[in-house]
Amino acid sequence: MAFKKNLASSKDDNISDWYTEVISKGNLIHYSNIKGFMSFLPNGWKIWQLIKKELTKEFDQRDILELCLPSLISQNDFLLEKKHLEGFAPELFIVTKTSNETEKYILRPTSEIAFCNLWRETLRNYRQLPIKHNQWTSVFRVEKNTRPFLRNSEFFWHEIHSCFETEEQSNDFAVDIWKLYQRFIKDILCIPLVAGEKTEAEKFAGAKTTYTVETIMPDGQALQSATSHNLSQNFSKAFDIRYQTKNNDYQNVFSMSAGVSTRIIGAIIMTHGDDDGLVFPTKVAPYHISLNCIFDDTNQELNAKLKELANKYSQKYRVHLNVNKDSTGEIIKNSQLRGDCCVLLMGPNDLKKNEIVFIDRITKQKQFINLDHLDQKLEELFSTFDQKLYQKAKAVFETKVDFAQTFEEFEQKIASGKFVRVFYCNEDLYEKQIKEKTGASSRCIIKYLDEQTQERCFISNKKAKVEIYFARSY
Amino acid sequence: MAFKKNLASSKDDNISDWYTEVISKGNLIHYSNIKGFMSFLPNGWKIWQLIKKELTKEFDQRDILELCLPSLISQNDFLLEKKHLEGFAPELFIVTKTSNETEKYILRPTSEIAFCNLWRETLRNYRQLPIKHNQWTSVFRVEKNTRPFLRNSEFFWHEIHSCFETEEQSNDFAVDIWKLYQRFIKDILCIPLVAGEKTEAEKFAGAKTTYTVETIMPDGQALQSATSHNLSQNFSKAFDIRYQTKNNDYQNVFSMSAGVSTRIIGAIIMTHGDDDGLVFPTKVAPYHISLNCIFDDTNQELNAKLKELANKYSQKYRVHLNVNKDSTGEIIKNSQLRGDCCVLLMGPNDLKKNEIVFIDRITKQKQFINLDHLDQKLEELFSTFDQKLYQKAKAVFETKVDFAQTFEEFEQKIASGKFVRVFYCNEDLYEKQIKEKTGASSRCIIKYLDEQTQERCFISNKKAKVEIYFARSY
Numbered sequence: 001m002a003f004k005k006n007l008a009s010s011k012d013d014n015i016s017d018w019y020t021e022v023i024s025k026g027n028l029i030h031y032s033n034i035k036g037f038m039s040f041l042p043n044g045w046k047i048w049q050l051i052k053k054e055l056t057k058e059f060d061q062r063d064i065l066e067l068c069l070p071s072l073i074s075q076n077d078f079l080l081e082k083k084h085l086e087g088f089a090p091e092l093f094i095v096t097k098t099s100n101e102t103e104k105y106i107l108r109p110t111s112e113i114a115f116c117n118l119w120r121e122t123l124r125n126y127r128q129l130p131i132k133h134n135q136w137t138s139v140f141r142v143e144k145n146t147r148p149f150l151r152n153s154e155f156f157w158h159e160i161h162s163c164f165e166t167e168e169q170s171n172d173f174a175v176d177i178w179k180l181y182q183r184f185i186k187d188i189l190c191i192p193l194v195a196g197e198k199t200e201a202e203k204f205a206g207a208k209t210t211y212t213v214e215t216i217m218p219d220g221q222a223l224q225s226a227t228s229h230n231l232s233q234n235f236s237k238a239f240d241i242r243y244q245t246k247n248n249d250y251q252n253v254f255s256m257s258a259g260v261s262t263r264i265i266g267a268i269i270m271t272h273g274d275d276d277g278l279v280f281p282t283k284v285a286p287y288h289i290s291l292n293c294i295f296d297d298t299n300q301e302l303n304a305k306l307k308e309l310a311n312k313y314s315q316k317y318r319v320h321l322n323v324n325k326d327s328t329g330e331i332i333k334n335s336q337l338r339g340d341c342c343v344l345l346m347g348p349n350d351l352k353k354n355e356i357v358f359i360d361r362i363t364k365q366k367q368f369i370n371l372d373h374l375d376q377k378l379e380e381l382f383s384t385f386d387q388k389l390y391q392k393a394k395a396v397f398e399t400k401v402d403f404a405q406t407f408e409e410f411e412q413k414i415a416s417g418k419f420v421r422v423f424y425c426n427e428d429l430y431e432k433q434i435k436e437k438t439g440a441s442s443r444c445i446i447k448y449l450d451e452q453t454q455e456r457c458f459i460s461n462k463k464a465k466v467e468i469y470f471a472r473s474y
Numbered sequence: 475m476a477f478k479k480n481l482a483s484s485k486d487d488n489i490s491d492w493y494t495e496v497i498s499k500g501n502l503i504h505y506s507n508i509k510g511f512m513s514f515l516p517n518g519w520k521i522w523q524l525i526k527k528e529l530t531k532e533f534d535q536r537d538i539l540e541l542c543l544p545s546l547i548s549q550n551d552f553l554l555e556k557k558h559l560e561g562f563a564p565e566l567f568i569v570t571k572t573s574n575e576t577e578k579y580i581l582r583p584t585s586e587i588a589f590c591n592l593w594r595e596t597l598r599n600y601r602q603l604p605i606k607h608n609q610w611t612s613v614f615r616v617e618k619n620t621r622p623f624l625r626n627s628e629f630f631w632h633e634i635h636s637c638f639e640t641e642e643q644s645n646d647f648a649v650d651i652w653k654l655y656q657r658f659i660k661d662i663l664c665i666p667l668v669a670g671e672k673t674e675a676e677k678f679a680g681a682k683t684t685y686t687v688e689t690i691m692p693d694g695q696a697l698q699s700a701t702s703h704n705l706s707q708n709f710s711k712a713f714d715i716r717y718q719t720k721n722n723d724y725q726n727v728f729s730m731s732a733g734v735s736t737r738i739i740g741a742i743i744m745t746h747g748d749d750d751g752l753v754f755p756t757k758v759a760p761y762h763i764s765l766n767c768i769f770d771d772t773n774q775e776l777n778a779k780l781k782e783l784a785n786k787y788s789q790k791y792r793v794h795l796n797v798n799k800d801s802t803g804e805i806i807k808n809s810q811l812r813g814d815c816c817v818l819l820m821g822p823n824d825l826k827k828n829e830i831v832f833i834d835r836i837t838k839q840k841q842f843i844n845l846d847h848l849d850q851k852l853e854e855l856f857s858t859f860d861q862k863l864y865q866k867a868k869a870v871f872e873t874k875v876d877f878a879q880t881f882e883e884f885e886q887k888i889a890s891g892k893f894v895r896v897f898y899c900n901e902d903l904y905e906k907q908i909k910e911k912t913g914a915s916s917r918c919i920i921k922y923l924d925e926q927t928q929e930r931c932f933i934s935n936k937k938a939k940v941e942i943y944f945a946r947s948y
Contacts, residue, residue: 030592032544033551034579039592042539042607049540065516066523070506071545071581071612071628072567077507093546093569095581097616105508107545107569107581118504118513127799133516138545142571154545325601 005275006333015219019147019270025337026278028265029148036146036153043338046286047265048156052136054188054283055158055260058180064132064160069114071137075104077113091142093153107140112206112257115161116239119253123163125244129253130169132162149266150223150474157261160228163241163253167232170254171209174230177258178211181226189264190281190390191215191271192397193225194419194469196444201431208232214443214469217270220400220417222443222471225267228258266474271393278339279361281386288317288382290340294328294357295347302351309344309356309374317378332359342381362388407459410470414438419471423449423464425457434459434470443469479749480807489693493621493744499811500752502739503622510620510627517812520760521739522630526610528662528757529632529734532654538606538634543588545611546579551587554712565616567627581614586680586731589635590713593727597637599718603727604643606636623740624697624948631735634702637715637727641706644728645683648704651732652685655700663738664755664864665689665745666871667699668893668943670918675905682706688917688943691744694874694891696917696945699741702732740948745867752813753835755860762791762856764814768802768831769821776825783818783830783848791852806833816855836862881933884944888912893945897923897938899931908933908944917943 007025009017023029028044040048059066072095093107108114115133123131136158143153160177164170178195185191194214197203203210207229215225235241236252245251272279282288291310293302310321320340322331328345335343345357350368358369360381369377402418404410413420415438424430426445435441447467449455455464481499483491497503502518514522533540546569567581582588589607597605610632617627634651638644652669659665668688671677677684681703689699709715710726719725746753756762765784767776784795794814796805802819809817819831824842832843834855843851876892878884887894889912898904900919909915921941923929929938 030596032588033591034544034546034548037544037546039544039588040542042541045541048542067516067519068514068522068630070508070511070513071614072508072511074508092572093579094572095567095569098566098568099616105567114506114513117507122504140545142573156542 006277006337007275010275011218011273015217015270018273018275019266022269022273022278022337023148026339027337028269028278031148034153036143036151038148038152040156043286044265047268047280047284048262050284050286051260051264052158055184058184059134059160062132062176064134064162066134066136068135068137069108069111069118071108072105073108073113075106077117078106080113093140093142108137109139109141111135111137111139111159111161112235113239115257116235116241119163120239120241123241123243123253126165126246129243130162130164130173132160132173134158134160147266147474149262149269152262155262157259159257159259161255161257163236163255165245165251165254167230167254170232170256171230174209174211174228174256174258177256178213178226178228181213181228181258181260184260185213185215185225185264185267186390187386188281188283189268189271190386190393191225191267192390192394194401194444194446196446196469198227198444199426199428199431199442199468201428202442204229206231206234206238208234212444214471215267215271216397216400216419216471217267217474218396218400220419220471222419222469222473223263223267223270224443224473225264226258226260229256231255231257263474271396272389273339276364277337279389280339280341281389282341282382283386285339285341286318287320287338287340288342289313289319289378290322290331290335290338290343291319292322292331292335292343292345293347294331294345295349297323297325299348299351302346302348305351306346309371313378317382336361336364341385342378360385362392404458410434410458411438414440414470414472417472419443419469421446421467421469422458423455424466424468425460425462426465426468427460427462430457430459438470439472440470441473443471443473480751480811481749484749485692485747489691489744492747492749493740496743496747496752496811497622500813501811502743502752505622508627510617510625512622512626514630517760518739521742521754521758522736524758524760525734525738526632529658532658533608533634536606536650538608538636540608540610542609542611543582543585543592545582547582547587549578549580551591552580554587567614567616582611583613583615585609585611585613585633585635586709587713589731590709590715593637594713594715597715597717597727600639600720603717604636604638604647606634606647608632608634621740621948623736623743626736629736631733633731633733635729635731637710637729639719639725639727641704641728644706644730645704648683648685648702648730648732651730652687652700652702655687655702655732655734658734659687659689659699659738659741660864661860662755662757663742663745664860664867665699665741666864666868668875668918668920670920670943672701672918673900673902673905673916673942675902676916678703680705680708682708686918688945689741689745690871690874690893690945691741691948692870692874694893694945696893696943696947697737697741697744698917698947699738700732700734703730705729705731745870746863747813750838751811753863754813754815755863756815756856757860759813759815760792761794761812761814762816763787763793763852764796764805764809764812764817765793766796766805766809766817766819767821768805768819769823771797771799773822773825776820776822779825780820787852791856810835810838815859816852834859836866878932884908884932885912888914888944888946891946893917893943895920895941895943896932897929898940898942899934899936900939900942901934901936904931904933912944913946914944915947917945917947 011018030039095105198210209230211228213226342360485492504513569579672684683704687700816834
């Protein structure tokens, strides 16, 4: 027997329509009247705050200091940077004062310039190193095709910018943060991933190496979910960031930068959501438990009991005590759309029987639980919830990841929505051809092959240099 | 015997120079190359994060939901609002895209418009009320004379925007938040204050009533430190924000807004700082304890002991373990400039004697404390620290607050830097005259007098309507 789903659209049939509907009905955001700009509603903002909390724990352990730089960059500084950032040229928002239209500023699209200016003016000697800075801000890029979370003209991110005495330290820290991102995305967000290095063509302009974490959406498209860059001395030389060494000479620092943005919320939604609404891993779920009175909202004894339960479970879980007079069906529907991990319902009869109705967000099955066993039931749910989400996502992931030996095979697999592993000669020229012919871009190098390899490149038939993933991407 | 102070300038002699120096040497901010824009360095940003933490506790208790609205407002919306906001006309930053210069946006100077748009589009019926929203953001206003924290072109604040079914609810909530601000500023920030209502001339354009908290800087100038506005139906009528009532008819909501900005950090600095540097109340001090090795930084036993102490006290206090090789004098100086609540120093001999050198930020006296008594010593310091700061500030405050019976007396007291209480007829006309003649503006009405009063207005000699403070202000 098939039940009617909460959403009109189907994730399997049309993920684009589904994505729009699940976000709108889940009350995460509200579109503003400016293209690409949106309000984060309380539940949407809560997810970002929980992500911030989880990552901040990790940053604190690494003595990364939080600060906040200005939103505007002078246009002159930006033109200076641009020379060193060929390739990174998003369309920008220009700012002027009403009183003075000749002085122009840029709404920051990223903050390399601001950090470089700060360091150049404050760094004196080796005793100040390493510097590990981080800020949580929004950045601005004009976008033609916008989608909530996935591509916004204003989006939120954190950006780590650090500098060091040696290249090794800088690279090690970039790798450390990259590994942290992998654990975060896999263990906290329960999203399967592929991690590796970007090719020359795809790396951040100005970086020596870009380490990336790629996730795969259910339609097979890749989502670049977190990146960490070893910038070597590229920026410190361009911006003249020097310090006095122990030996009293002057040297340019080695720097790195890294970031995760609100795009990752798009990945959470697309990975875990279903045709009944949003689903969230426990660490970033706005609400763990929706607790509701049904049938008789004037029953004082019942309300007292629910308040008691809300107080009790708030010690451990994020509990939402619902005082609306919705019907039971509406309550369950709204809770599922919102992505609460479970919904609990209690009416006068349940109270008499010392029972509560329990519906978890994964199985969606209704169970009557004796209140004496509720602690245990919740323990069970929350101790296995994330693992179940990951396994479900991993099963989908496995159907998307594929391998191609030849270009013909590659073309066909990309066209059918796969994330395709190949052996590749790693020459820029072919990347352009591949993109033009298939729409796929290189996502990440997972292995450098040694000279002795027998593998041939899937497109050039030259000796392969790397093992790499290609896919279409968001 | 007079010791040399850490700062070159003196707070008593020239508070303006002192303020600039104490901020710069205390490493709170870094000036950017755009007028009125600055970077919050880690310690400066930490203060704002601690303020956020304290206020958020209060907001959570009131079920105020945190969200985040876009940084840009369309210029058309702004022109619509402007009609209803005559009097609130800060100079603005205009934003365009590089590709399309005809569409214009405004960098938000405040978010009334954005909230009104959101509510109009999402509010349906009485069951959604009350709505209590809050966001922590930066806002943008072109300023001619800028000073760090006190007047910036980009500054940070929180802004509560709420709406209700009745005027009474809206006003009660505005008053509740205003009282919360008073407790926060007095008890947490240890700053003496005067609280009351703004006059018609000084209230927020669009507000029915503006409740304000005014603090008095050591030069006698007032700093408007927190405001809460009952907006009645002024905005909801202008922006057509209606909901369906229980009786199925439609009504405009009653709304309020309130906010505290990074200006308050300027008030903390000016109130508590001294000629040796910054001083912070314990709840917002970036560091409680600076823990330092002196004389022999290669002594493993000593370093192990300091690490042990750092770990132990980090459970309860914000501890900074200093690994720099500065001289003892430099360590103490830098700690005092930075505003650590106390600095602890230990050398090899101290370790042998099981002692530590203890210097608190208020008395600045050096004491040798047996490690067995350190817990107790810290308890004593931190249990009385805030009270001592408040008492010190209150003593200065008392010398600034004054009363004038006549305009002559008033003029002379304003000129000598007082915060002057008067009886006043409360007619707009006189406020302009007072401002022109003395530079003072009305700060807050502390009492409405009844019809039977015998008091006469200090300037018009008419029957007085209110008891009110006037002062020059930042």
